[in-house]
Amino acid sequence: MDVENPPSPDPNAHSRRRFLQRTGGATALAVLGASGQAAAVDEHGRFKADPFSLGVASGDPLPDSVILWTRLAPSPLTRGGGMPDKRVPVQWTVAESEDMTPVVQTGNVFADPAHAHSVHVNVQNLDPNTEYYYQFRTGGYRSPVGRTKTAPEVGATPEEFRFGFASCQAWYDGFYTPYKHMAADELDLIVHLGDYIYEYGIGPNGGVRDTAVPQAYRSEPTTLDRYRLQYGLYKSDADLQAAHASAPWLVTRDDHEVDNNWAGDVPQDPDKQTVEELLKRRAAAFKAYYEHMPFRLEQKPDGPDQKLYRNYTFGDLVEFNVLDTRLYRSDQACGDAFTVDACQKRFKENRTILGDRQQAWLVNNLEASNATWDVLANQVPFAKMDFLRGAADGYRMDQWDGYVADQVAVKNAFEASVNNPVVVTGDFHSNWANDIKSAQNESKTIGTEFIGTSISSGGDGSEFSDINGNKEGVFGKHVVKENENVKYNNNRRGYTRCTLTPDEWVTEFQVVDYVTEPGAPVRTDKRFVVEAGTPGLQEP
Ligand SMILES: [Fe+2]
Structure with a gap:
């Protein structure tokens, strides 16, 4: 960085606060220090560390559908991501607004070790050219909330x-x-x-x-x-x-x-x-x-x-x-x-x-x-x-x-x-x-x-x-x-x-x-x- 030209105040401070809330900011950085050696899930299927360390994503939008993505990895820098070698149920929710109300659709999928416990949900029957928010849940944790948008008709x-x-x-x-x-x-x-x-x-x-x-x-x-x-x-x-x-x-x-x-x-x-x-x-x-x-x-x-x-x-x-x-x-x-x-x-x-x-x-x-x-x-x-x-x-x-x-x-x-x-x-x-x-x-x-x-x-x-x-x-x-x-x-x-x-x-x-x-x-x-x-x- 050029020390003679320090950065000016960030004009996007407000919206930045919003998306840091959305992504859980600090949590995502903390995973780098985690050893990931301890068992990630207790006998009741609850995670001991946040499994949503890699965030959420959406993609390939159509007028009525979009793909939602996450991967469960409480310890993403270790082989297997700190996950047990078994399928884990994940709930997904799509809502109209960022506070996840009112709910538009919800469903369940399995995160499978054969796919690194990644999840790809094809959400359908959505309205065209519309903003939606989504979130995943598993083992006592909620993911950050993501924003997505369908394509116009x-x-x-x-x-x-x-x-x-x-x-x-x-x-x-x-x-x-x-x-x-x-x-x-x-x-x-x-x-x-x-x-x-x-x-x-x-x-x-x-x-x-x-x-x-x-x-x-x-x-x-x-x-x-x-x-x-x-x-x-x-x-x-x-x-x-x-x-x-x-x-x-x-x-x-x-x-x-x-x-x-x-x-x-x-x-x-x-x-x-x-x-x-x-x-x-x-x-x-x-x-x-x-x-x-x-x-x-x-x-x-x-x-x-x-x-x-x-x-x-x-x-x-x-x-x-x-x-x-x-x-x-x-x-x-x-x-x-x-x-x-x-x-x-x-x-x-x-x-x-x-x-x-x-x-x-x-x-x-x-x-x-x-x-x-x-x-x-x-x-x-x-x-x-x-x-x-x-x-x-x-x-x-x-x-x-x-x-x-x-x-x-x-x-x-x-x-x-x-x-x-x-x-x-x-x-x-x-x-x-x-x-x-x-x-x-x-x-x-x-x-x-x-x-x-x-x-x-x-x-x-x-x-x-x-x-x-x-x-x-x-x-x-x-x-x-x-x-x-x-x-x-x-x-x-x-x-x-x-x-x-x-x-x-x-x-x-x-x-x-x-x-x-x-x-x-x-x-x-x-x-x-x-x-x-x-x-x-x-x-x-
Ligand atoms: Fe390159």
């Missing part, structure tokens, strides 16, 4: 829709302050674009968090138990829990939920990990991911497969096409390098980032959509970005520029049938705003891309992106200068907030100046407008 025209998106939250790199601010916004939807966990081992003091982390965390996760531990640690964060409790989420995965830069069946380092080992690892990673997210049953993995691509519609205002650009992709071209000049392989027609089925699904959706705004919830940068200084062009092979055939196919679908395509992107640990140009005509703008920065990955950051730890911002500045379609770069941590109406889309890049200490205030670093019917970025 098909054909309805909401006056406004507010969503935020986030990605990349290396736990040991920084505090999750952006989530605290995001929670206070009480959005209609939060979209997570991946790197929810990182698969690296964690040191004894938890990086910048300076918190004791048990020995079991030193190794890199490859097994189900170890991935579960990773989620237990990440989800113990009170600010992350507050964001989950503030709105329904729509999540997708990038690489680090499994292994850095994996591609389909190809591991990061094929010399160190066989395909068979990667598939086993993928199955473990996918299962733990499902267990910790508010997914519908359709997203339940089948061994090393999990269908994450899906679409969610909010009246006729916006449709989200949630993508999976890891599971079906060809291996990165030209050695997976950052700035590759003259890589011919990236143009090969048989190379894909979406896979045939997902691409056909996406093109179909784009053709069929009646929404004003068609969004791609996407992992890696979509628009063309030349990263090499000077006359030569250099492209990063891990993003869509390394998969030109699919990039062109999606651009053509945008141009053929989409009024207002907007791509929202994670992965890059920095903020960028890009015009998307026609594949046939480089001077024609056909859509917009907002790349959102990381929640914490990369630490405090700097005003502009740079490489090799240099803080001059040379890299970010030259990319904006050399790419006519790239309009903005910033390298602070934060989240991105989007407010949609039938006439315009407003994006606000919300940043904090530090994450290596808790408590940073939030500020809007940049605001862009997209007018419906006029593709491309505008500055208000």
Whole structure:
């Protein structure tokens, strides 16, 4: 943190108090110190410690239904979460207001050790475009209260829709302050674009968090138990829990939920990990991911497969096409390098980032959509970005520029049938705003891309992106200068907030100046407008 610029008073103090009440704040932090060795449940089935240490969540909202999630884990940093090896009954309640009255629906489910005592409830027969509150109960404990919201009906025209998106939250790199601010916004939807966990081992003091982390965390996760531990640690964060409790989420995965830069069946380092080992690892990673997210049953993995691509519609205002650009992709071209000049392989027609089925699904959706705004919830940068200084062009092979055939196919679908395509992107640990140009005509703008920065990955950051730890911002500045379609770069941590109406889309890049200490205030670093019917970025 910059000691010369202490944080200003928090303008969101009131709403923060509300969501701390909602999530139980301090309790969530206390679990880190728990040994978790004692039996968690007495002979009457009552918990000796709070089993709701990982908070609550909701997700994948439809006009009449939403998924509610929790996981019982009185001791989330130990194998098994401190739970007995048996099924435990859990009661859930949905109500109209935050004090949990009047009750709308209630029911019972079992938390099963086969699923890490996680619970996914598909609540149905709800009213469209309506705010609800929910809570779980078990063994003498009540969970924090979560807020959720159903989608507007098909054909309805909401006056406004507010969503935020986030990605990349290396736990040991920084505090999750952006989530605290995001929670206070009480959005209609939060979209997570991946790197929810990182698969690296964690040191004894938890990086910048300076918190004791048990020995079991030193190794890199490859097994189900170890991935579960990773989620237990990440989800113990009170600010992350507050964001989950503030709105329904729509999540997708990038690489680090499994292994850095994996591609389909190809591991990061094929010399160190066989395909068979990667598939086993993928199955473990996918299962733990499902267990910790508010997914519908359709997203339940089948061994090393999990269908994450899906679409969610909010009246006729916006449709989200949630993508999976890891599971079906060809291996990165030209050695997976950052700035590759003259890589011919990236143009090969048989190379894909979406896979045939997902691409056909996406093109179909784009053709069929009646929404004003068609969004791609996407992992890696979509628009063309030349990263090499000077006359030569250099492209990063891990993003869509390394998969030109699919990039062109999606651009053509945008141009053929989409009024207002907007791509929202994670992965890059920095903020960028890009015009998307026609594949046939480089001077024609056909859509917009907002790349959102990381929640914490990369630490405090700097005003502009740079490489090799240099803080001059040379890299970010030259990319904006050399790419006519790239309009903005910033390298602070934060989240991105989007407010949609039938006439315009407003994006606000919300940043904090530090994450290596808790408590940073939030500020809007940049605001862009997209007018419906006029593709491309505008500055208000
Ligand atoms: Fe990341």
